Amino acid sequence: MxxxxxxxxxxxxxxxxxxxxxxxxxxxxxxxxxxxxxxxxxxxxxxxNRAARQLRRQKAETIGFIIPSISKRFNEPFFMEFISGMGEELSGKNYDLLISNVNTHDAELNLYHRWVNSRKVDGFILNRIRKHDWRVNFLSKSGIPFVALGKSQDGIDYPFVRIEAADEYLLLMQHVQKNGFSQFAFIGGPTDLVNQIDRLKWFRSATKKCGIEVPRDRIISTDMTSMGGYEATSALLKSLTPPDAILCVNDEAAFGALHAAREHGLTVGTKIAVAGFDGIQDSLHAEPPLTTLDIPVADIARQLAGMLLELLNGRQLESREIVIRPALVTRGSTGG
Amino acid sequence: MxxxxxxxxxxxxxxxxxxxxxxxxxxxxxxxxxxxxxxxxxxxxxxxNRAARQLRRQKAETIGFIIPSISKRFNEPFFMEFISGMGEELSGKNYDLLISNVNTHDAELNLYHRWVNSRKVDGFILNRIRKHDWRVNFLSKSGIPFVALGKSQDGIDYPFVRIEAADEYLLLMQHVQKNGFSQFAFIGGPTDLVNQIDRLKWFRSATKKCGIEVPRDRIISTDMTSMGGYEATSALLKSLTPPDAILCVNDEAAFGALHAAREHGLTVGTKIAVAGFDGIQDSLHAEPPLTTLDIPVADIARQLAGMLLELLNGRQLESREIVIRPALVTRGSTGG
DNA sequence: ATATTTTTCCTAAACGTTTAGGTAAATTAT
DNA sequence: ATAATTTACCTAAACGTTTAGGAAAAATAT
Missing domain, CATH: 1.10.260.40 (lambda repressor-like DNA-binding domains)
Structure with a gap:
């Protein structure tokens, strides 16, 4: 005792x-x-005693993060970096991080409800925002503070971090084009994901500026896993007019694309170019090392946690919108 | 409200x-x-209200997991699978999972102390157990329930899951040997890690049974990251008598080994064999796909969480020791 | 010397549950 | 018909903090 x-x-x-x-x-x-x-x-x-203090202060000093049920593979390195970043910021400020993962949409809904109504957490950090996101609507209605990586289009005002990469996407495409590739394809994610919408938009805008035509069937939607990238690439390469430059919505999908390309006997970097997005650590050790648009995932998570803490302490945020630009990291997978 | x-x-x-x-x-x-x-x-x-209920019941209905400070890279996919497994088991039983990560040993010690004394969690799940583990000693002294992946040698009795792979390691080595490789090396982790001790022991016992000599300098200690595996392999390959079969303590290190081998102009699977341990998902998409001893990480985490819940509910455990055997998955990295 | 302010500490209530220790009403046993 | 038991509910205390509203003592002002 x-x-x-x-x-x-x-x-x-x-x-x-x-x-x-x-x-x-x-x-x-x-x-x-x-x-x-x-x-x-x-x-x-x-x-x-935390319970006593919480009860009296009406504060949990705890932040909630629920791994979205859409991610069938929770081992995505992305999430680990994200969690790591949040945890670092929070534990330094004596806040704790409550995490859960759920398998179904109903369970997810239920969990948000439970955590809000039982006052188990003071606020939420969201991830993988969708164009219309019920979490944003629910939390906003509940009046509980939250921040997110990505802005939904529900007309709800909340502090967020977003990624802006139109220029960098153009740089990437020019780099790939300069190395002799011209038949572009885009391996994307679920169509209502803000990430997907943005990245595809940048892809399209870059193709336009580079004077590149991309047939409809070269733009594919996957679940953003390496298996998804593998399957999509295999299908693309079997078509009559296979692409020779595959840009992926994230690094994981790109890993699968690399695998599929090699399996088709194509030397990546010479016969075909592949690039990812996110810049997760293992992208360096892929074969060949993966060209990617690197975003500082842990740092973004840290910033989000910091914003949320400001909100919870009733302080005014310096800015309710933080824009992150990725860095183009060119490696062997696009021809050096 | x-x-x-x-x-x-x-x-x-x-x-x-x-x-x-x-x-x-x-x-x-x-x-x-x-x-x-x-x-x-x-x-x-x-x-x-959770705080009120906790205060009155003297139970937090929350489990703690602190990502060991020795893992410099928290994005290790292993942890994500582990967290996912725990979360699944716990959220189904209305328990929550409190997670934190710390950068220094002092911060880690402090956090355990805080969580125990503030009654923030009812029990702990441990990972990456060391031969002599202060966490085991501390929690045991505190009288707070805990379970772990791995058994420390502190003479303290606690429920745990352990991996037994002596036979499987022999199978792996025979498979590699049969494919024509004979100069073995072992890329390990920190020497006081139970994982490392066990796996090196199995490696040694297998070499003995296969009649293989392994010079001292072919056994290397790393931080178990892909970068660590990369550096260790680079060094090995530069030596006068480079190995042609590299067995790694985990898949992450093996990814780095693959990269280093390719960089040295060696075709993995033909000129050199590489194998990992853990069977994380991306091992399939490595180049070449990685031979590994596959353990069901998420499932182990689930079982650990289940054991802890039994403890917390005062029920008798069926067994205080669960033994998991990995499955040998042979892929291209060891010559098919 | 008295009045005012400041410093330092205290008592007691409150946060929202759960539960020990009841009691009246209904049922069953004798 | 009365006693004993069971059923269904209640009152009030407790969990360990924090804090509003004081109050005595000390310092300062008049």
């Missing part, structure tokens, strides 16, 4: 009030007393 | 006691009343 505030107070023969105020750094306690309290509390290993 | 139990009671003109007992399924409330209560509670969107 852990030490309570009463134990500390008794030991020093003072009231619990004084202990509480001393530890929380209020100035209505004498310096001498404060020091004594802090020292004693440390010695006794006293840590405030 | 969410609905409280008092709101529900007032609405029905009964006491909060009756609402509480009805919702918790005790039999000292009339069936008719119970139904009414449940219906009304649902309609009003009532979910018990």
């Amino acid at each position: 852990p030490t309570t505030i009463r134990d500390v107070a008794q030991k020093l023969n003072i009231s619990v009030y004084t202990v509480s105020r001393a530890l929380d750094g209020y100035d209505d306690v004498a310096d001498q007393t404060r020091e004594l309290v802090i020292e004693t509390a440390n010695k006794m290993g006293y840590v405030p | 969410p609905t409280t139990i008092r709101d529900v009671a007032q609405k029905l003109n009964i006491s909060v006691y009756t609402v509480s007992r009805a919702l918790d399924g005790y039999d000292d409330v009339a069936d008719q009343t119970r139904e009414l209560v449940i219906e009304t509670a649902n309609k009003m969107g009532y979910v018990p």
Whole structure:
């Protein structure tokens, strides 16, 4: 049974009030007393009971993150980097991170509901935003603070980080074109994902500027896993007019594309170009190393967590919109 | 402001006691009343306040998982699969998963202390166990329940899952040998990691049975990242007597080994063999696809979470030790 | 010397549950 | 018909904090 505030107070023969105020750094306690309290509390290993504090303060000091049920493969490295970034920012500020993953849409809905209504978390961080996102609507209606990577088009105002890569996509395409590839294809994700919508838009705008025609059937929708990328690429390469430059919505899909291309006997970087998006760590060790548009995932997560903390502490945000631009990293998969 | 139990009671003109007992399924409330209560509670969107319930029940209904500070790269896919498995088991049982990651040993120690003493979690799940593990000692002394993947040698009794792969390692080595490779090397992890100790032991025992000599300098210790595997392999291949069969302590290191081998102009599968351990999903899409000893990571995590829940509910465990055997998956990286 | 302000600490209530220890009403046993 | 038991509910205390509203003591102002 852990030490309570009463134990500390008794030991020093003072009231619990004084202990509480001393530890929380209020100035209505004498310096001498404060020091004594802090020292004693440390010695006794006293840590405030979270449940009691939460109940009284009506704050959970906990942030919720629910891994979207659409991601069938939770092992996507992307999420691990994201979690890592949030965790770093939060644990430094004495906040905790509550995580769950669910398999069905109903379970996901239920969990949001439970966490909101049981006051288990003070706010949420969202990911993989969709064009119309029920989570955004639900949380907004609940009045619980949240931030997200990506802006949904539900007309709801919330702080977010978004990625802007129109220029970088053009650079990528010019680079690929310069290396002798011209038959472009785009391996994308679910069509209502904001990521997908943006990236496809940048792809299209870049093709236009480069004077490239892309037939309809060269734009494919996958589940953004390496298996999805593998299958889509295999199909593309079997067609009568196979592409020789495959741009993927994320690195994972690109890994699958690399595999499929090699399986078709194509030397990637020479006969065919492949590029990804996100810049996850293993992209460097792919064969050949993967050209990608690198975004600082952990850093974005850290920033999101930081924004949410500002919100929770009632402070004004410097900016409710943060724009991140990726860095084009050219490697062997597009011909050096 | 969410609905409280008092709101529900007032609405029905009964006491909060009756609402509480009805919702918790005790039999000292009339069936008719119970139904009414449940219906009304649902309609009003009532979910018990977690802090209040925790305070009164002295249970957090939350499990803690702290990503070990030794993993410099949190994006290791292994952890994501592990988290996914725990989360699945827990959320099904109405438990939540509290996650944090820390950068230093001190921060890690501090966090365990905080979570234990603030009663923020009811139990822990541990990972990456070391031969002598302060976490095991600390939690055992605290009297808080925990389970782990791996058994430390501190003479402390706790429920755990362990991997047994002596036979499978022999199979792997025979397979590699049969494909014409004979100069073995082992790229391992930190020397006090139970994983490392076990896997190196199996490697050594297999070499003995196969009549293979392995010089001291062919056994290397890394940080188990792809970069670590890359650097270790590069160094090995530059030596006067380079190996032609590299077995790695995990898949991530093996990815780096593949990269280094290719960079040295060696065709993996023909000139050199590489194998991993864990069977993470991307091992299939490596070039060439990676031979590995596949363990069901998510499933192990699920089982660990299940064991911990049994402990927390005061039930007797069927078995305090669960043994998992990996499956040898042979792919191109060892010559098909 | 008295009045005012400041400093330092205290008492007691509150947060929203759960539950020990009841009691009246209904049922069953004698 | 009365006693004993069971059923269905209630009141009030407790969990461990934080904090509003004081109050005594000390310092400062008049």
